[in-house]
Amino acid sequence: MEVNQYLEMFIEESKEHLQACSEHLLELEKNPNDLTIVGEIFRSAHTLKGMSATMGYEDLADLTHKMENVLDAIRNEKIHVTPEILDVVFESVDHLEDMVMGIANGGDGKRDVSSTVAKLKLIESGESVIAEVAATAVAVTPVASALEYDGFEQTVITQSFEQDFNAFEITVRLREDCLLKAARVYMVFEILEKDGDVIKSSPTVEKLEDEQFDQLFYVAFVTKESAEDMQKKLLKVSEVEEVIVVPITIEQFKYSEREEEVIVEVVEAKTEHAVGPSVSTPAKAPEKATPVKAGPVGNKTIRVNIERLDILMNLFEELVIDRGRLQSIATEVNHNELNETVERMSRVMGDLQTIILTMRMVPVETVFNRFPKMIRQLSRDLNKKINLEIIGAETELDRTVIDEIGDPLVHLIRNSVDHGVENPATRLAKGKPEEGTVVLRAYHSGNYVFIEIEDDGAGINRDKVLEKAISKGVVTHEQSLSMSDKQINELILASGFSTADVISDVSGRGVGLDVVKTTIESLGGNISIESTQDVGSIFSIQLPLTLSIISVMLVEIEKEIYAIPLSSIIETSIIRSSDIMNAHNQKVIDFRGKVVPLVFLEEIFEVPSKEVQDDEFRSVVIVRKGEKLAGLVVDSFIGQQEIVLKSLGNYLTNIFAISGATILGNGKVALIVDCNALIK
Amino acid sequence: MTNAIEQESIKVIVFQLADKEYAIPVSHVQGIEKLMHITRVPKTEKYVKGVINLRGVVTPIVDLRERFELPISKNEETTRIIIISLEDMEVGFVVDSANDVLDIAANSIEPQPEVVGSLGEEFISGVAKLDKRLLILLHLEKVLNPLK
Numbered sequence: 095m096e097v098n099q100y101l102e103m104f105i106e107e108s109k110e111h112l113q114a115c116s117e118h119l120l121e122l123e124k125n126p127n128d129l130t131i132v133g134e135i136f137r138s139a140h141t142l143k144g145m146s147a148t149m150g151y152e153d154l155a156d157l158t159h160k161m162e163n164v165l166d167a168i169r170n171e172k173i174h175v176t177p178e179i180l181d182v183v184f185e186s187v188d189h190l191e192d193m194v195m196g197i198a199n200g201g202d203g204k205r206d207v208s209s210t211v212a213k214l215k216l217i218e219s220g221e222s223v224i225a226e227v228a229a230t231a232v233a234v235t236p237v238a239s240a241l242e243y244d245g246f247e248q249t250v251i252t253q254s255f256e257q258d259f260n261a262f263e264i265t266v267r268l269r270e271d272c273l274l275k276a277a278r279v280y281m282v283f284e285i286l287e288k289d290g291d292v293i294k295s296s297p298t299v300e301k302l303e304d305e306q307f308d309q310l311f312y313v314a315f316v317t318k319e320s321a322e323d324m325q326k327k328l329l330k331v332s333e334v335e336e337v338i339v340v341p342i343t344i345e346q347f348k349y350s351e352r353e354e355e356v357i358v359e360v361v362e363a364k365t366e367h368a369v370g371p372s373v374s375t376p377a378k379a380p381e382k383a384t385p386v387k388a389g390p391v392g393n394k395t396i397r398v399n400i401e402r403l404d405i406l407m408n409l410f411e412e413l414v415i416d417r418g419r420l421q422s423i424a425t426e427v428n429h430n431e432l433n434e435t436v437e438r439m440s441r442v443m444g445d446l447q448t449i450i451l452t453m454r455m456v457p458v459e460t461v462f463n464r465f466p467k468m469i470r471q472l473s474r475d476l477n478k479k480i481n482l483e484i485i486g487a488e489t490e491l492d493r494t495v496i497d498e499i500g501d502p503l504v505h506l507i508r509n510s511v512d513h514g515v516e517n518p519a520t521r522l523a524k525g526k527p528e529e530g531t532v533v534l535r536a537y538h539s540g541n542y543v544f545i546e547i548e549d550d551g552a553g554i555n556r557d558k559v560l561e562k563a564i565s566k567g568v569v570t571h572e573q574s575l576s577m578s579d580k581q582i583n584e585l586i587l588a589s590g591f592s593t594a595d596v597i598s599d600v601s602g603r604g605v606g607l608d609v610v611k612t613t614i615e616s617l618g619g620n621i622s623i624e625s626t627q628d629v630g631s632i633f634s635i636q637l638p639l640t641l642s643i644i645s646v647m648l649v650e651i652e653k654e655i656y657a658i659p660l661s662s663i664i665e666t667s668i669i670r671s672s673d674i675m676n677a678h679n680q681k682v683i684d685f686r687g688k689v690v691p692l693v694f695l696e697e698i699f700e701v702p703s704k705e706v707q708d709d710e711f712r713s714v715v716i717v718r719k720g721e722k723l724a725g726l727v728v729d730s731f732i733g734q735q736e737i738v739l740k741s742l743g744n745y746l747t748n749i750f751a752i753s754g755a756t757i758l759g760n761g762k763v764a765l766i767v768d769c770n771a772l773i774k
Numbered sequence: 775m776t777n778a779i780e781q782e783s784i785k786v787i788v789f790q791l792a793d794k795e796y797a798i799p800v801s802h803v804q805g806i807e808k809l810m811h812i813t814r815v816p817k818t819e820k821y822v823k824g825v826i827n828l829r830g831v832v833t834p835i836v837d838l839r840e841r842f843e844l845p846i847s848k849n850e851e852t853t854r855i856i857i858i859s860l861e862d863m864e865v866g867f868v869v870d871s872a873n874d875v876l877d878i879a880a881n882s883i884e885p886q887p888e889v890v891g892s893l894g895e896e897f898i899s900g901v902a903k904l905d906k907r908l909l910i911l912l913h914l915e916k917v918l919n920p921l922k
Contacts, residue, residue: 408830408831409830411830412829412830415827415830654813654814698816699816699817700816700817701816740831740832741832742815742825742832742834743831743832743833743834743863743864743865744861744862744863745834745863745864745865745918746815746818746822746825746834749815749816749817749818750816750817751816751817752815752816755813755825755832757827757830757832761811761827762811762813762827763811763813763824763825763826763827763832764813765813765815765816765825
């Protein structure tokens with residue numbers, strides 16, 4: 095289909111417009127009298143309507159249209175902004191988002207939105223009863239028209255009515271197997287022009303001639319002939335499947351006129367009837383209603399498919415490997431000029447690597463921007479007053495991390511809102527401001543990005559957590575005695591733990607915070623909690639800047655090289671074989687006063703070994719998973735290196751204790767050890 | 775593979791394994807590589823030799839001799855890796871040698887002969903007679919699955 099190439103663009107842009115809608119709606123809620131904001135929302139909705147109608151997503155266009163009507167009424171001060179009205183508008187935006195997501199996932203964007211549509215209509219008409227004059231314009235809202243007319247076209251049609259012409263909107267559908275679409279279009283137009291005048295067509299005539307449409311096109315047409323005659327004539331054209339002729343009415347125009355932002359009349363009407371509780375004076379309306387073309391100044395950017403960046407990255411990695419070879423050759427040959435060239439090449443490649451990596455970086459804003467709406471909804475559902483502050487939304491993270499981090503953050507924010515921030519009454523009793531604050535903060539530090547969720551709520555009840563953890567068997571009473579406050583706080587992340595006494599709909603659907611912890615750890619990050627009772631909590635997530643390049647320790651086992659991620663290594667150590675002790679068939683060592691179990695990678699990975707050697711010293715890498723430690727016994731350490739993470743492909747999945755692979759400087763593949771799988 | 779019968783002739787890569795000749799449609803073949811360093815992947819099936827670095831992509835390698843439970847041969851000069859792509863998988867097959875690219879007429883392909891007990895008959899989708907040669911067409915889906 096012709097539209098496919100535009101589909102991606104359509105989805106991207108629709109998402110942007112919907113995002114703009116939600117942002118402005120939130121703003122509007124704070125300043126209900128600022129009509130310029132309504133203008134902004136209206137513009138986004140209008141563009142969205144146009145785009146979706148062009149792409150043939152009727153349901154999407156229709157709902158946007160209904161929403162637009164309400165917005166228009168607000169903008170023209172016929173309806174006053176109330177939280178209830180905004181609820182409905184938010185609901186429609188949610189529906190629209192779901193529809194767009196549906197389309198993005200290969201669906202047709204259809205969805206049953208009748209209840210929302212009914213509510214929108216109710217708002218629209220309910221208020222227009224008061225504003226009598228305006229009501230006529232609103233009440234006759236026609237079924238979404240496929241064509242929109244500008245001032246000139248409207249005048250032409252209005253004049254033709256005066257001269258007893260009929261105006262029709264004609265929808266022509268060609269057969270799907272139609273081969274010469276342009277020719278059929280030409281024939282249709284020839285018939286039309288014999289009997290009257292074509293005012294407008296959608297798509298435009300040029301596009302029709304270039305066959306830039308599917309099967310459907312629309313024509314606005316004035317004629318003296320009757321609708322039935324026109325329909326019959328047009329159906330004579332071969333390969334035309336269906337012709338629908340709908341008369342254009344003057345009322346339709348009144349509606350369109352309003353849409354075209356000709357609002358002066360309405361304002362006049364309002365002065366006469368002095369409508370209800372409107373706050374701002376009607377005289378202000380015309381200037382305010384004209385949307386100011388603000389918006390960010392367009393950066394010069396292009397959209398690039400992430401796959402292409404991956405390919406670029408792959409090719410670059412090839413270069414890195416070849417550079418390694420070249421370097422070793424240069425050292426052997428010891429030729430001055432060759433050495434210099436190789437050196438210069440290395441420097442350029444260093445810069446290139448930085449650029450390629452930064453190209454994959456996306457601001458966390460893309461994840462954060464859905465939270466204001468979520469908080470609003472949550473606080474209404476829970477009858478709490480919550481203010482969300484977002485700091486550092488411009489902080490950049492690798493695209494792959496961004497894709498994964500959304501759900502854990504949703505979980506944590508829901509948790510803060512539900513369990514953290516107290517009811518307004520409780521807060522007042524505690525001497526806190528009625529409105530709770532949730533701060534979402536992102537910042538860079540070293541090779542990591544930190545995301546913090548801070549609330550000024552109740553904090554974690556240490557005793558309650560302990561009691562629960564012991565009753566659920568997460569820890570024993572003895573263990574609990576030696577635990578620090580921080581360790582106790584972090585118990586709420588343990589699996590099989592949920593502190594809410596009552597399971598609410600918001601958080602605690604049986605899925606605990608342990609899922610969050612697992613996800614974050616699988617991304618190579620970790621999460622910690624700081625909390626003071628009755629003051630608040632901070633959930634801090636540490637994430638690697640990128641998933642594609644990580645620091646590892648290369649180790650050798652017999653002839654094989656394995657990579658252990660530095661993020662899980664605590665330290666390396668060389669121990670005497672005589673220091674290895676046995677405890678319940680498990681070899682352990684005493685490491686700084688702690689008993690650490692040993693894992694012999696040689697056995698785990700079934701490395702073919704020539705002979706059993708009895709070394710006096712063994713090399714051990716101490717790794718951790720949360721609070722647990724383990725010592726990985728290897729033959730020797732090679733050193734620390736930045737490597738490019740690669741997957742093993744779709745054929746080899748779920749390999750035990752191997753999380754991926756990388757290509758070493760010599761072109762060979764080394765496997766990356768998944769320490770989390772090695773520690774029980 | 776599945777629509778091989780409908781076409782008039784198909785182009786296949788012919789390779790040698792033990793003393794038999796096998797064929798894979800060219801459409802599934804990404805390339806033929808000389809034997810290179812294979813990194814062993816622990817805890818996998820015996821016939822999974824490991825992974826190689828195929829121009830920056832980590833590609834798993836299956837030894838067809840071991841997959842078909844044929845006697846293991848020592849690596850020789852002629853040993854090749856045929857890179858196969860099937861659905862979203864890319865896998866390399868270790869074969870004794872890759873000899874030829876041939877056009878096989880569709881009508882020369884016959885269903886697998888019903889000789890019970892021949893090696894790995896479930897992997898064979900048909901045989902093609904070509905002059906005096908007998909080519910065994912592989913059923914790639916079955917060769918690659920299941921891997922559990």
